[in-house]
Amino acid sequence: MALDVIVLAAGQGTRMRSRRPKVLHEIGGRPMLSHVLDTARALSPERLHVVIGAGADEIRRCHAEVADVSWVEQPEQLGSGHAVLQAMPGVSDEATVLVLYADVPLVGTATLEACVSASGESRGVALVTAEAACPEGLGRIVRDVEGGVAAVVEHRDATDAQRGIREINTGILAAPGALLAELLARVGNDNAQGEYYLTDVIAEAVADGVPVAGLPAADPEEVLGVNDRIQLAEAERHYQRRNAESAMRAGVTLRDPARFDLRGTLRAGVDCVIDVGVVLEGSVELGADVRIGPHCVIRDSVLADGVTVEPHTVIDGARIDRGAEVGPFARLRPGTELGEDTRV
Structure with a gap:
């Protein structure tokens, strides 16, 4: 089955305290976005879409040599769900769609292949999860008795029992193109930020009886997001540790x-x-x-x-x-x- 990959790279990254777009900050001497594009290419997608917004011109200039990317602009940053919607006109209904984040630069191909495979087999939604030592502020994965994902509950909305759950949502998901378009069309922005959240497609899928699988990342460190320079430094160390271990082997x-x-x-x-x-x-x-x-x-x-x-x-x-x-x-x-x- 054909694969379309959508990489979200439109955020302003205000916590970086930088004039540069967040996704151009470097890990191992290369922009975070470049790492994610390389990983996406390893999956041999039919189409590769990158949604850009803040700093769009600079991002394009930095990747001027890239010929296999469809650049999609999100003029207003109205949430992750809205960002994915901007790319959907270029996505085939028959394809499996994989959504990645340019500020999650260390995610590995094995984890993504498992996610895409799970969606393709069930014709439902598959999302990547992780066990977090400190899940404070993160969305928790609530599973049903059969092990499927019953809900993603944000920290602020979670009960005390749900806050004890350490399995968290990474935001990375895969779904058939037609199904994802249908679910996104029903996502609203009735929240404090007035934004359209990609996570809300999970509730819509569960309500429709669509199977939702949660696939734990092979290594929790690979799904670490980078929102500030402290997290950037942590990601750099994880990346360099991988390199060091590879060299020693x-x-x-x-x-x-x-x-x-x-x-x-x-x-x-x-x-x-x-x-x-x-x-x-x-x-x-x-x-x-x-x-x-x-x-x-x-x-x-x-x-x-x-x-x-x-x-x-x-x-x-x-x-x-x-x-x-x-x-x-x-x-x-x-x-x-x-x-x-x-x-x-």
């Missing part, structure tokens, strides 16, 4: 995984050793037995087997042949090529 020793930063891609041979405070940017390729000392920056470079980089060295756009030694306190500029066993 591939045979790289990290002296302190909590002080490793990858802002691009890394290909590394076995038995490399990376000390604390190292930042890797762009495309970095390391051969086997490469040793990188503390507080180095390596950008868009290739280091062959046995290269040693001493502390406080900057390597930018260089190719270094096997056995070379660079640093400490050295700088290699773009286009530099060092031969075998060279010392700088």
Whole structure:
């Protein structure tokens, strides 16, 4: 079945205290929206829609090279349900529609595939949930006796018993296109904010007897939303921890995984050793037995087997042949090529 993905990226992000659109703030050196688009593409959607509003021109400029996105503008920010409605004219009734958020940058493909699959099998609604250690202020998932989702209850409306529930709604959902359009058409804005909430489609679906499945995220950290700079920093650390674990599984020793930063891609041979405070940017390729000392920056470079980089060295756009030694306190500029066993 065809898949349409709608990414919501129209919010102002006032809590970021920034002149930049929230979705352009970076995780691992790339805008949050770019991470979400890459994850969406991994699902091979037929169409990819991004709803933009605040800072729309800047968002488009930042993604000027993107050719596979249909940009949809939400002139007034009237809630998540209203945002999805703006994209629905470009969505096929026969497709499964997956709704994502540009400020939830770490969500994984496995979680999204499970959500899309559940909706496709039941022809109903599927939403991604998570177990929250501190669910204060979040919508709780209330399940029926068969394990389906009976309701999503906002914290302010929850009973004491419901506030004890730790399973929360992430907002990510999938539904058949025709069904989602029908449910959205019945969502009103009779609330204090006067907005149309996507979450309200759950109540409409339950009232109609439409099956609603709740799929727990594979990792609660992957559905963390970013609303301020504190949460941005937390998401950055989660992202870098993933990178560190991936590198270590591939045979790289990290002296302190909590002080490793990858802002691009890394290909590394076995038995490399990376000390604390190292930042890797762009495309970095390391051969086997490469040793990188503390507080180095390596950008868009290739280091062959046995290269040693001493502390406080900057390597930018260089190719270094096997056995070379660079640093400490050295700088290699773009286009530099060092031969075998060279010392700088």
